[in-house]
Amino acid sequence: MSTESRRRAVRRAGVILSSAAVTATVLPAVAAPAQAAGFAKADTGAYVQSYKWINKTAFDFAVKSPSLGGQVQKVRVVVPKTWKKNSRQSWPVVYAYHGGRDSYISWTRSTDIQATASKWGVMVVMPEGANGSYTNWFNGGKGGTPKWEDFHLREVRQLVERNFHAGGARAAMGISSGAQGACTYAGRAPGMFRYAACFSGVLSMSSPGIPSLLMYTNSGNGADPNAIWGIPWINKANWDAHDPIKLLPKMRSTRLYVSAGTTGERGPLDPPNLPPWDIGYLSERAIGPTVRDFANEAKRQKVKITAHIYGNGRHSWPYWKREMHTAWPSMMQTIGAKPMR
Numbered sequence: 001m002s003t004e005s006r007r008r009a010v011r012r013a014g015v016i017l018s019s020a021a022v023t024a025t026v027l028p029a030v031a032a033p034a035q036a037a038g039f040a041k042a043d044t045g046a047y048v049q050s051y052k053w054i055n056k057t058a059f060d061f062a063v064k065s066p067s068l069g070g071q072v073q074k075v076r077v078v079v080p081k082t083w084k085k086n087s088r089q090s091w092p093v094v095y096a097y098h099g100g101r102d103s104y105i106s107w108t109r110s111t112d113i114q115a116t117a118s119k120w121g122v123m124v125v126m127p128e129g130a131n132g133s134y135t136n137w138f139n140g141g142k143g144g145t146p147k148w149e150d151f152h153l154r155e156v157r158q159l160v161e162r163n164f165h166a167g168g169a170r171a172a173m174g175i176s177s178g179a180q181g182a183c184t185y186a187g188r189a190p191g192m193f194r195y196a197a198c199f200s201g202v203l204s205m206s207s208p209g210i211p212s213l214l215m216y217t218n219s220g221n222g223a224d225p226n227a228i229w230g231i232p233w234i235n236k237a238n239w240d241a242h243d244p245i246k247l248l249p250k251m252r253s254t255r256l257y258v259s260a261g262t263t264g265e266r267g268p269l270d271p272p273n274l275p276p277w278d279i280g281y282l283s284e285r286a287i288g289p290t291v292r293d294f295a296n297e298a299k300r301q302k303v304k305i306t307a308h309i310y311g312n313g314r315h316s317w318p319y320w321k322r323e324m325h326t327a328w329p330s331m332m333q334t335i336g337a338k339p340m341r
Contacts, residue, residue, distance in 0.1 A: 003015070005341070017054075019021050019097060021191070021253075022189070027053065027059065027085050030070070031114075035047050035048070035049060035064070035173070036049065036050060036051060036061075037199070038046045039162075039163045040159075040162040041159075042107070042155040042158040042159050042162075043154065044065075044066045044067055044150070044154060044155055044157060044159040045062070045066050046063070046064060046065045046066055046067065046151075046154075046155035046158075047064050047159075048061050048063065048159060048163060049061075049062045049063065049064045049072055050062045053072065054142070055079055056081070056112065057078060057079050057080070057083070058076065058077065058078045058079070058108070058114060059077055059079075060074050060075065060076050060077070060078075060104075061075055061077065061159075062074050062075075062076070063064065063075060063155060063156065063159060063320075065155055066155075067145065067146070067148075067150040067151040067154070067155055067336055068145055068146045068147065069145035069146065069150070070129065071150070072274075073104075073125075073126060073127070073128040073130075074128050074304075075102050075104060075126065075127045075128065075156055075159075075160075075166060076104050076105060076107075076108060076123050076126040077123065077160065078108075078113070078114050078117050078118075078123065078124040078126075079091070079123050079127070079164070079165075080118075080120075080121050080122065080339070080340060081118060081340065082121075082124065083123075083165065085164075087165060088242040089165060089166050090161075090165045090166065090167035090168075090250040090334025091121060091122060091123045091165055091166060091337075092121070092122050092123070092167055092169040092171075092332075092335040092336055092337040093122065093123040093124070093125055093160070093166040093167060093169070093170050093171070093181075093219055093335075094117070094122060094123070094124045094125070094170075094171045094173055094331065094335070095125050095126075095127070095132065095152070095157075095161075095170065095171070095172050095173070095174075095193075096124055096126045096173045096174065096178075097126075097127070097129055097152075097159060097172070097173070097178030097179075097181045097182055098118055098126070098129055098175065098176075098178050098270045099174075099175050099176030099177050099178050099179075100131055100176060100217065100221070101131060101196040101221070101252055103128060103130075104126050104127055104129070104223075104290075105126075106126075106304045107124070107126050109127070110320075110321070111317065111320070111324060112321070113324065114309065115336060116324070117208060118340070119339060119340055120332050120337045120338065120339060120340055121337050121338045121339075121340055122335070122337040123160070123164075123165070123166050125152065125156065125158045125160050125166060125251070127151070127152055127180065128146060128180060129152070130148075131218070131221035131222075131223065132146055132148035133177060133180075133181075133214075133228050133229075134148055134149065134152070134174075134177065134180065134181025134184060135148055135149050135184070135228060135229065135242055136148065136150055137227050137228055138226075138227060138228060138229050138230040138235060138238055139227050140230070141230070141235070142234065143285050148279075149188065150156070152181075152185070152276065153185060153188075153189055153192065157170075159288075167323055168195060169335040169336050169337075170192060170193050170195075170196060170335065171187060171195035171196065171197070171331050171334065171335050172185055172193045172195070172196045172197070173194055173197040173198075173199075173218075173324070173327070173331070174197075174198060174199070174201060174284075175199045175200060175201070175317075175320040176199075176200055176201060176257075176315065177201065177202075178201070179198035179199050179200055179201025179203075179258075180198070180201035180202045180244065181201075182196050182197065182198050182201070183196055183198040183201060183203055183244040183247075183251075183256070183258070183294075184242055184243075184244050184247065185248025185253050186247075186250075186251050186254045186256070187244060187248065187250045188242070188247065190250040190251070190253060190254075191253050194252050194253070194254060194255065194334050194335050195254065195255045195258040195330070195331045195334040195335060196251070196254050196255075196256050196257070196258075197255070197256075197258075197323070197324070197331060198244075198256070198257070198258045198259075198291075199253045199258075199259050199260070199319070199320045199323045199324070199329040200260045200261070200283075200284060200287055200288075200290070200291070200315055200319070201244075201258075201260075201285055201287065201318065202214065202244075202290050203244040203245055203258065203290045203293070203294035204243065204244070204245040204246075204290040204293045204294055204307040205229075205239055205242070205244070205289050205290075206239065206243060206245075206246075206339040207289065207290050207293060208239070209286065210286070211232035211239070212235075215232070223257075223336070225242060229242055233313075234295040235341040237243070244294060245290075245293065245297055247300065248297060248298055248301050248303055251298075251303050252303055252304075254303075254304075254308075255304045255305075255330070256298060256303065256304060256305040257305070257306045257307075257308075257323075257326075257330065257331070258291050258294060258295055258305065258306075258307050258308075259291070259307065259309070259310065259319075259323045259326075259327075260284060260287055260288040260290075260291035260292070260307040260309060260310070261288050261309075261310055261311060261312060261313035261315075261319065262284070262285065262288030262289060262309060263284075263285060263287075263288075263310045263311050263312050264276075264282060264284055264286075264288075265311075266281075266313075266314075266315075267310070267311075267312035267313030267314065267319070268310060268313070269313060269316075269318035269319055269322070270313065270314050270316070270318075274314070276336035278314065279315075280314030280315040280316050281299065281314050283314075283315035284313065284314055284315040287315065289310065291307070291309065292307075292309050294305035295309065300322060306327075306330070308323065309326065309327065
């Protein structure tokens with residue numbers, strides 16, 4: 001081998017060793033679009049297909065999901081500034097669920113959740129929920145895909161715990177249909193979440209008019225609404241099995257925070273020129289009473305709950321951002337997250 005050939009070989013070896021040293025400390029900037037090497041699978045066989053850092057403390061990863069029929073769905077993760085891939089430390093985690101006709105990026109797009117989380121030793125995991133209604137679909141009693149509950153509570157949870165240092169001290173937080181999902185999950189998986197914060201979600205699915213509202217809303221998502229929980233008056237048992245207010249006896253180990261407006265009238269955070277028939281006002285007027293009923297029933301059953309029923313205000317992010325900040329300190333205390341310096 002010539003002198004120049006030896007020099008090129010040494011340079012290549014140096015590059016390889018340098019890259020290996022970096023990889024041992026943090027995740028690479030981008031993973032190849034196949035099963036990412038070195039990551040553990042979920043029990044269902046779901047795996048991390050790819051990932052990409054979007055800034056210094058947040059990355060997205062894609063999940064190949066058997067629970068969703070082999071679909072690939074994304075998850076956004078915010079990590080503490082001292083997080084390291086090769087660390088053995090695990091962190092308390094907040095699972096934040098988005099609303100209907102939105103996506104996994106909604107919390108970072110519409111709130112300051114990353115800046116808020118950066119002040120604490122906590123991870124935030126924001127999975128895709130599409131328009132899946134946060135449930136394993138009934139499909140005429142046959143079950144099968146999509147299984148959104150399994151995707152969230154099994155696949156995403158196991159992948160972030162086995163690969164990204166998410167710990168067992170968990171909170172669930174959601175807005176609109178994601179709020180319904182957060183409170184439903186707290187009852188469907190007793191003990192999984194120490195805290196659930198549910199902002200403007202339907203929390204009593206059997207209240208007058210609510211089954212029709214849910215069916216109408218889901219009919220606009222391009223799917224058969226009967227496939228989700230079944231037909232309300234025929235498949236009532238399945239509706240009841242996913243109704244937050246009926247799941248309250250299973251939430252005794254979870255501290256709850258719920259909020260909503262009730263009047264459907266203009267509130268302090270609303271634009272001044274919206275008409276009274278704005279969908280945000282109509283939605284909150286329908287949803288608010290279910291939240292109030294849920295809070296009253298929780299208190300009757302002596303389930304730990306804080307409720308902020310604020311009257312005026314529409315179904316919109318300015319109120320949910322405010323409620324997030326209100327609930328955040330007690331959420332951090334409950335899951336044992338510590339302030340970061």
